[in-house]
Amino acid sequence: MRILLLLALFALPLLGVHAQTVSGTITDNDDLPVIGATILIVGTSSGTTTDLDGQYTVTAKDGDVLRISYTGFSPQDVTVDGPGPLDIKLTEGIDLDAVTVVGSRGKPRTSYDAAVPVDNISAATLESSGRGVLDQQLMFKVPSYNSTQQPISDAAAHFSPADLRGMGPSRTLVLVNGKRKNASALVYSYVTPGRGEVGVDMKSVPSAAIERVEILRDGAAAQYGSDAVAGVINLVLKKKTDPFVNLGYSVTGEGDGEQISLDAGFGVNITDKGFANFTVGYFDQKRSQRAGEITSVADEAGYWGVTDDSDFNTADLTALLGREPSAGFQVGLPDMTINSFAFNSGFTLDEATETEVYLFGNLASRDGSAPQFARVPYWVPGFDAIYPDNTDFFLAEMSPQILDHSVTLGLRTVRNGWNFDLSSTMGKNRIDYYITNSFNQSFAGSSPSDFYNGAHQFSHMVNNFDISRIYERPSGASYTLAVGAEQRTERFETEAGEFASYGDGENPNAAGGRTGSESFGGFTPDNESINFRNNIGVYTELTADFTPQFLLGGALRFENYSDFGNNLSWKLNSRYKFAEGKFNVRASVSNGFRAPSLHQIYYTAITTTLTANGIVENGILGNNDPALRALGIPELQPETSFNLGVGFTARLGNSVGLTVDAYQINVDDRIVLSGQVTQTGDAASPIDQLLDNVGVGSAGFFLNAISTTTQGVDVVLNFTGIDFLKGRLSGSLAGNFNNVEVDSDINTSDFIEQNNLTSNIFTREDISRVESWRPRSKIVATATHKINKLSSTLSFLYYGSVTYLANNELDDATYGGKLLTDLTFSYDFTDKLALTVGANNIFDVYPDTFADVYEGGAPQDRNLDFVGRFKYPWQTTQFGIDGRRVFTKLAFQF
Numbered sequence: 088m089r090i091l092l093l094l095a096l097f098a099l100p101l102l103g104v105h106a107q108t109v110s111g112t113i114t115d116n117d118d119l120p121v122i123g124a125t126i127l128i129v130g131t132s133s134g135t136t137t138d139l140d141g142q143y144t145v146t147a148k149d150g151d152v153l154r155i156s157y158t159g160f161s162p163q164d165v166t167v168d169g170p171g172p173l174d175i176k177l178t179e180g181i182d183l184d185a186v187t188v189v190g191s192r193g194k195p196r197t198s199y200d201a202a203v204p205v206d207n208i209s210a211a212t213l214e215s216s217g218r219g220v221l222d223q224q225l226m227f228k229v230p231s232y233n234s235t236q237q238p239i240s241d242a243a244a245h246f247s248p249a250d251l252r253g254m255g256p257s258r259t260l261v262l263v264n265g266k267r268k269n270a271s272a273l274v275y276s277y278v279t280p281g282r283g284e285v286g287v288d289m290k291s292v293p294s295a296a297i298e299r300v301e302i303l304r305d306g307a308a309a310q311y312g313s314d315a316v317a318g319v320i321n322l323v324l325k326k327k328t329d330p331f332v333n334l335g336y337s338v339t340g341e342g343d344g345e346q347i348s349l350d351a352g353f354g355v356n357i358t359d360k361g362f363a364n365f366t367v368g369y370f371d372q373k374r375s376q377r378a379g380e381i382t383s384v385a386d387e388a389g390y391w392g393v394t395d396d397s398d399f400n401t402a403d404l405t406a407l408l409g410r411e412p413s414a415g416f417q418v419g420l421p422d423m424t425i426n427s428f429a430f431n432s433g434f435t436l437d438e439a440t441e442t443e444v445y446l447f448g449n450l451a452s453r454d455g456s457a458p459q460f461a462r463v464p465y466w467v468p469g470f471d472a473i474y475p476d477n478t479d480f481f482l483a484e485m486s487p488q489i490l491d492h493s494v495t496l497g498l499r500t501v502r503n504g505w506n507f508d509l510s511s512t513m514g515k516n517r518i519d520y521y522i523t524n525s526f527n528q529s530f531a532g533s534s535p536s537d538f539y540n541g542a543h544q545f546s547h548m549v550n551n552f553d554i555s556r557i558y559e560r561p562s563g564a565s566y567t568l569a570v571g572a573e574q575r576t577e578r579f580e581t582e583a584g585e586f587a588s589y590g591d592g593e594n595p596n597a598a599g600g601r602t603g604s605e606s607f608g609g610f611t612p613d614n615e616s617i618n619f620r621n622n623i624g625v626y627t628e629l630t631a632d633f634t635p636q637f638l639l640g641g642a643l644r645f646e647n648y649s650d651f652g653n654n655l656s657w658k659l660n661s662r663y664k665f666a667e668g669k670f671n672v673r674a675s676v677s678n679g680f681r682a683p684s685l686h687q688i689y690y691t692a693i694t695t696t697l698t699a700n701g702i703v704e705n706g707i708l709g710n711n712d713p714a715l716r717a718l719g720i721p722e723l724q725p726e727t728s729f730n731l732g733v734g735f736t737a738r739l740g741n742s743v744g745l746t747v748d749a750y751q752i753n754v755d756d757r758i759v760l761s762g763q764v765t766q767t768g769d770a771a772s773p774i775d776q777l778l779d780n781v782g783v784g785s786a787g788f789f790l791n792a793i794s795t796t797t798q799g800v801d802v803v804l805n806f807t808g809i810d811f812l813k814g815r816l817s818g819s820l821a822g823n824f825n826n827v828e829v830d831s832d833i834n835t836s837d838f839i840e841q842n843n844l845t846s847n848i849f850t851r852e853d854i855s856r857v858e859s860w861r862p863r864s865k866i867v868a869t870a871t872h873k874i875n876k877l878s879s880t881l882s883f884l885y886y887g888s889v890t891y892l893a894n895n896e897l898d899d900a901t902y903g904g905k906l907l908t909d910l911t912f913s914y915d916f917t918d919k920l921a922l923t924v925g926a927n928n929i930f931d932v933y934p935d936t937f938a939d940v941y942e943g944g945a946p947q948d949r950n951l952d953f954v955g956r957f958k959y960p961w962q963t964t965q966f967g968i969d970g971r972r973v974f975t976k977l978a979f980q981f
Contacts (some may be wrong), residue, residue: 107438108359110144111173113137113155121177124157129164133441136298138354146438148756199736202638202662202673204801206302210325211270213294215871215880215911217927217974219335219348220425221297221322222249222289226966227884227927228907230823230865231304231318231801233280234289235964238377240277241607242487243519244457245421247511248281249289251304252799253825253861254317254752256286258681258728260307262321263292264431266495266551267311269514272543272579274686276707276760278852278962280860281762283789285684288516291451291491293368294351296429297332298325303799306730306752308643308679309658312573312624316679316728321611324431324447327354327362330981337974340931343968344375344420361434368427374458376418377449377968379937380412381959382945387414390954393467395592399465407463407479415461415480416956419968423455441501445510448494456486456523459606460953467605469598470534483525483606485827491516497551508553513547520607522545522588528601530592541584541610545686550574563635569628579685584609605672610692616709618689622648622682636664646680650688654680654725673748683710683723683758685791688805706778707760714777718764719836720790729753734801743806751798756791756834761785761848761855764839792834792849795857799825814874822866827858831911855892860963862887864906876916880925882909891951898946902935902960923976931971934959 120141127134128145129152137143138351147153147167155175156162198205208230211226222234226249227675234249251259256275261268275281300322307315330353337346352366381387384405388394395401408414431447461480462470471478471768496512520540527534553571561564585590588609591602603609623646628638642658658677664670691709708714710723734748763785767777778786800823807817833849864887872882884907891900911925936959937952938944945952952958959968 090452092267096767102702103248107147107149107170107175108144109147109153109171110142111171111175113141113143113157113472114174114176118176121157122157124177125669127154127156128152129154136326138329140329144359146435146441148784152505155295163194183297193770198746199671199738199744200338200664202640202661203303203305203675203732204658204734204746206300206803208300208302210294210297210299213297213300213975214333216926217337217909217911217972217976219337219346221292221294221373222247222353224294225227225249225289225300225440227882228867229302230867231825233304233861233865235280235920236420236967237277237279237964238420238961238968239459240961241275241459241485242520243275243279244485245423245453245455245487245489246271246273246275246286246288246290247285247912248275248279249286250281250861251302251317251320252750252752252797252823253827253863254754254797255284255431255857256281257284257684257758258314258754258934259286260311260313260319261287261289262311262316263449263493264324264445264495265321266497266510266512267514267547267549267575268322268498269491269493269516269547270545270684270686271491271516272518272545272686273300273516274543274690274760276690276692278856280856280963282856283687283758285686288451288489288491290425291427291516292322292449292452293350293366293427293429293451295331295352295368296324296364296366296431296449304734304748305660305675305750306658306677306679306728308681309644309656309677309726312644312646313682313725316681317728318751324429324485325352325354325364325366326431327356327435328352329354329362332979332981333976335976337972337976339375339969340973341375343373344972345373346974347371357432357434360436360438363432366429368425370423370425370427370453372420374417374422374456375969376417377958378413378416378418378785379952379955381408381414382955384408386945386949387954390949393465397465398468400748406861411479413461413804413956414463415482416953417458417461417482418957418959418961421455421457421485423453425451425453427451430648432607437500441499443499445497446495448492450492451490453489453491454485454487455966456814459483459485462526462605466893467526467528467599467601469528469531469596470526472596473526473536476949481524481526482607483604484523485607486521486523486796488519488521489517504556506553508551510551512551514545517544518542520584520609522604522607525604525606527587527592527604528589528592528599529594529597530587531594531596532596533592533594534705535587538588538604538609538978539585540588540604541614542580542582543686544578544580546578546581548576565632565976567630568629569626571626573624573626575624576621577685578688579616581610581614581616581691583612606707608692614691616689616691618685620648620650620685621644636668638662642677646727648682651682651722651724652684653681656680669738671736672733673735675730676732677730679728679730681726681728681754681758683789688756690789701808708786708788710789712788714780714786715788717773717777717838718788719838720788723758723789724756724791726757726791727755742809743804744804744805748801748803749799750801751796753794753796755794757793758789759792759794759849760789760852761792762850762853763788764844764846764847773838774844790835790848793857794830794832794834795827796830797825797827798978799823811872812874816870818868818870818880820866820868821883822864824864825861826863829854829857849894850894851896852894855890859890859892862889862965864904878916879912880909880911882911883907884909884966889960889963889965891960891963893946893948893951895948898941898948898951900937900940900960902940902965905932905934905965907932907966919980923978924974926971926973928969928971933970934965935969
């Protein structure tokens with residue numbers, strides 16, 4: 088902070104070429120304001136966007152060239168000659184994509200001119216999805232992005248693991264206004280896509296605060312550091328808006344899963360030198376129910392060992408299932424409430440040197456309740472002592488309280504043609520775990536029903552100093568040099584829960600020997616830890632436009648981590664235009680790395696998991712645990728990657744554009760969460776002795792176990808401004824075709840191999856989780872027709888098949904691809920009031936059921952469908968199990 092203030096004081100007296108405030112209005116052919124148009128000062132990264140009245144204000148010098156662009160209009164260049172007003176009328180035409188910043192620290196470029204593939208998703212496109220939170224909006228608009236709501240998956244039910252190109256949550260870097268966003272505190276330890284990984288909480292930023300989302304689909308570790316193996320998502324916040332209020336409502340075709348959203352925001356000028364924009368968001372979701380029914384009393388009795396002579400006998404079971412065919416299970420969306428706030432501001436300290444202080448951030452709180460496995464008397468006896476009104480079952484629920492906040496303070500200035508940017512970012516994500524409607528069997532009748540199970544917290548402090556300069560040559564060539572440094576401090580904490588959440592009540596009336604709160608045991612004092620690390624990175628990036636047609640760029644980055652040492656990453660990329668710029672070919676090659684997260688190094692817990700042996704208590708040991716050294720498991724090391732991409736772009740006439748990009752991503756020493764190492768029953772076995780020492784019947788851990796090869800193709804066809812049925816037609820056809828393969832060699836240890844445990848460490852199921860639990864193909868086709876005040880949007884979304892590999896090959900299953908259809912209508916009553924109504928998945932398509940894919944209607948391993956409680960595959964969900972959802976939205980502007 089002191090450094091920023093000193094630099095601000097230093098920058099105030101700097102003198103340079105005279106700059107002035109230029110303002111004006113951007114309109115279309117009908118003299119209507121163009122909202123959200125991009126105004127860029129050519130040759131710099133400075134610019135702005137128009138507000139709801141089409142007005143803009145920018146600081147520029149006489150002779151500067153302003154480039155104005157907006158989707159559906161031809162870009163236009165104008166030269167500054169005095170303060171204006173400088174009004175511009177845009178003509179509908181070829182501008183098929185807006186300017187993007189991510190991917191290069193030089194000139195902002197459109198996706199058709201960039202040397203690497205970049206998506207630019209506008210706020211209007213996100214809103215048209217009909218979804219209420221950002222991760223789901225991206226899920227149904229971006230083919231290479233996947234984020235599916237997972238039922239019954241502990242805290243992961245509140246987060247929805249997300250990834251690009253099927254590479255897992257850990258390998259996508261998320262930025263806000265170009266600055267690193269903090270990761271969440273959650274380790275995805277359940278059996279979901281992304282198990283064992285860590286991602287960013289994509290529900291924490293209100294989508295109404297976002298101007299656009301830039302998605303760089305290319306390895307970028309050399310430019311941005313760790314995590315950017317699959318690509319980068321940059322959330323660009325709005326700069327200034329007129330006051331608005333948006334109210335939305337949706338419900339499934341079954342009448343459940345209601346969602347209510349309320350967003351409001353406004354922007355203000357700070358004198359004539361600055362701006363501030365504020366957005367608040369509220370989102371409330373009710374649970375849905377899509378559970379199956381127990382297939383038969385005999386199946387259930389056989390699975391759990393219920394007999395005519397057991398304490399809970401066959402007659403009792405028959406009566407229970409008559410009353411509760413799903414045995415109390417609830418499978419579907421969780422209850423969830425999100426309150427969020429985001430702000431973005433900037434203030435010019437000195438116009439002559441373009442010195443600006445900026446401040447932006449977000450704050451989000453989230454709570455809710457996700458049903459877990461319902462407990463029945465023949466599984467957990469004795470709960471009737473605290474649940475006398477319902478002796479059939481109790482439904483434990485994961486009810487966390489989640490807090491995410493981030494703030495960035497920075498200063499930009501220009502000196503002798505050099506752009507300086509100094510910033511500090513603080514971010515934190517905290518999860519307080521609560522289990523409600525649960526039971527600790529060892530306490531018997533004195534057990535509480537609600538438990539505090541402890542907390543995880545991750546925070547970081549990131550300091551960036553970036554310098555860049557663009558050299559323009561009379562020949563038309565230009566060269567951009569960027570250098571910079573980043574210092575990052577990370578902290579991961581585990582806090583213990585209350586004693587009843589993990590302890591043994593030693594009640595003599597206890598009906599069994601289970602301890603801890605059912606469904607999720609609390610963190611013990613032994614689990615508590617506070618862990619830190621620091622890293623320093625320096626980079627240089629050079630981009631050379633040798634001619635208007637030929638570009639060549641490269642980047643080099645050196646990183647030093649306090650816990651594992653050094654890394655050097657590099658990248659080269661190139662682009663060549665021909666046919667008067669209508670066709671481009673481009674290619675990139677790079678290596679990269681991903682540092683093991685602090686979570687993966689230090690996470691430790693006791694969890695309850697569904698396994699081939701039923702419901703068992705198992706441990707996850709921290710990578711620093713001495714027990715792992717006894718197993719021969721080494722300390723975690725960084726993953727390394729090699730990315731290769733090649734593609735082309737084409738402007739096909741004045742209204743159609745095409746991009747095709749093929750890629751291959753090799754990741755070595757990929758970090759995974761192992762399967763369970765279980766006791767053998769031999770007290771002399773070193774495995775049993777080790778597990779006895781840590782107090783669990785089985786244990787998993789993190790290790791650099793596998794290497795993967797990912798190959799795929801992204802195809803995007805955009806069309807805009809086409810005359811059709813007395814209106815205008817715009818839209819896109821985009822697809823991602825992706826294949827991930829795990830190399831045959833699993834990297835474990837001599838101890839693991841000598842004790843024949845390799846198949847336990849990374850099973851066939853684990854392999855399929857990486858390779859095929861995400862669709863290998865995903866296609867999104869959207870067309871919007873606008874005539875006067877009415878617009879209609881029709882979308883087709885195809886999700887390819889997913890495959891589950893079981894440890895018993897007879898239970899392998901492929902769940903077929905599905906086509907979903909969305910339809911939306913919007914009507915602008917006035918310039919300030921609009922109504923939208925629509926339906927997602929109008930034909931009520933669901934994933935294949937277990938009965939669809941298994942001969943006889945059920946798998947042999949009844950853990951997969953839990954004897955019928957799960958109707959749909961809960962591990963490999965392609966697009967959710969909501970079915971049809973109808974929605975409406977009312978948008979006010981003031």
